Amino acid sequence: MNESSIKIMNRSFNILDKRRASLLQDEATVKLKERVKKIRENSVSHLHPLLEKAQETLEDNGIEVILAKDAEEAREAIYQLVKKEKIVAKSKSNTAGEIQLTEYLETKDIEVLETDLGDRIVQFDNSQPTHPIGPACHLDMIKIADIVSDEFQREVKAEPRAILDVIKKDITGKLPQCKVGITGANSVAAEDGSLLMVHNEGNISLLTMLDLHIVLVGIDKLVPTLEDAVSVVKLETIYATGKNVPAYMNVVSSPSKTADIEQILLKDMYGAKRVVLIFLDNGRMKALQEKEKCLWCIGCGACIVNCPVYTTIGPDFGYLRHLGGRGIVMSYFIDNDEACFDSGLYKCTLCGLCTIECPMEIPVNDMLEDLRRESVKKGIYPEEHVQIKNNLKKRKSPFKPET
Incomplete structure (x- = not known):
């Protein structure tokens, strides 16, 4: 990473610091932090029973569950689900980055459409993300405009709306070709069998509506209840973005269904026909035995x-x-x-x-x-x-x- 990119990244970090400064001192945030710390400590220390409970409730809800011991197993499981596809859509997922999923699928001649704006820019630039929530914060507007101009072989003004419009048009133009959406999850509620995802752009909402919704998540994201999950992601949002709440919180507890005709349950209404959750270990159980506290992380x-x-x-x-x-x-x-x-x-x-x-x-x-x-x-x-x-x-x- 060059000196210029470092300066731009640090400028972005300074803006974030100022934005969240007053929020972090707020009494409500302090209480939320105390509550979430207890939730994460309790969840990690009870990871084995939570994982067993989650598998049971998720499957009862109609979500297919796959346990992957390492990156290779996770990649192979996803490939078997998407191997007939020419293109799949994906949201921002640090867990997917951990197993290098995009790179792997591309070696199989499957195009990966990154739908998060920052991830799409980084994908065009072929550079490394520099923040879990803001992957492109090492790039300034002029550089981003140059990247997008090179990608689409036409001049794009170094202006936020102009850049957004070009990338948005590209993504929304390709989404109808996608039958598969791949996302992560910020938190998983074991007792409810629910997956909670937070985002600001609305892209995850679109991906959950595709025929097959694949969710890749580390087993360390488990918490007991949906209320616990909301508390965790709310604190994550405050620390990560300096905002009280994200624009969207998607809760997925099953594939699309309705019972509006004489209470007869019918699947496949508007959303996903199938939801497949891949729980990734990839060293987390080993970490639980040796360095349990490193699994407390909320990803902010x-x-x-x-x-x-x-x-x-x-x-x-x-x-x-x-x-x-x-x-x-x-x-x-x-x-x-x-x-x-x-x-x-x-x-x-x-x-x-x-x-x-x-x-x-x-x-x-x-x-x-x-x-x-x-x-x-x-x-x-x-x-x-x-x-x-x-x-x-x-x-x-x-x-x-x-x-």
Whole structure:
């Protein structure tokens, strides 16, 4: 990521910081934060029974459930559902980014229509998203206009409405070709068998109306009730966007149905004929055993906004769509020790700002310190550290002698 993109990203982060400043101090937000913290702690500590309950209630509601132990299983399950399609529509999903779903489907000659404006811009630019909610915040208006102009081979003015209109026309023009919509879910209510999705653009509403609605979600998104789910996503919205509530909250509890004719249940009215939920483990059960608190995350991205490392080097500090220090912790469980090292294990300053900014107060720096300790035992650490260690042993100083 170049210096110009870093500056633009940080300018976006500063705007977000100012927008949410008063909200974070509001008494209602403070109480909501306390409530959600208890919900997430309780949910993660009871993840096994919640997963069993969710599978039961979701299937009772008519939603098909697939359990995927890793990225490969999740990708294969989705491919089997969409392999006859030439194009599928997709909303913003950090879990889909985690398993590199778009890239995988494209290798199978299936076009993926990103319907989120930011994700569509990043897709055109072939760059990395820089915030879980605002993936294109590293691009300014002039750059975005250039990207869109190149994509459509015509001049697009560097003006928000002009850019939006061009991309919107492209997406809405292709949507009628799509029979499959792929989304994530912000929270899953186990006892109700309901999936909660939040968005501002309205695109998820459109995708839930396609013939097949595929939902990919990490098992860590489980909570007991729909009321709990709403509390979680409301806090996520406040921290992620500086707004009290999102424009839309979609609750999906079954495929489309009606009982308006003599209370006879009929499926396939206006919305999806099938809803298929793929629960992704991908290291989360392992994390539950070793670093349970890293699963408290609600996905707001607050941890990276003031991170001195992330605001200096961007998404090179993180793992796929898991950005910043918490992403590095997740890389250890999703992938392996080497991936954790390559994601920036030794780049963190251990300052703890991520924990201070996090509404769940996840102690990321403590986790990274533990992982560093383990990596040293396995002989995985920067080469420079060997020289420093030798200098300390020989000269009682970390510095090289003057030559």
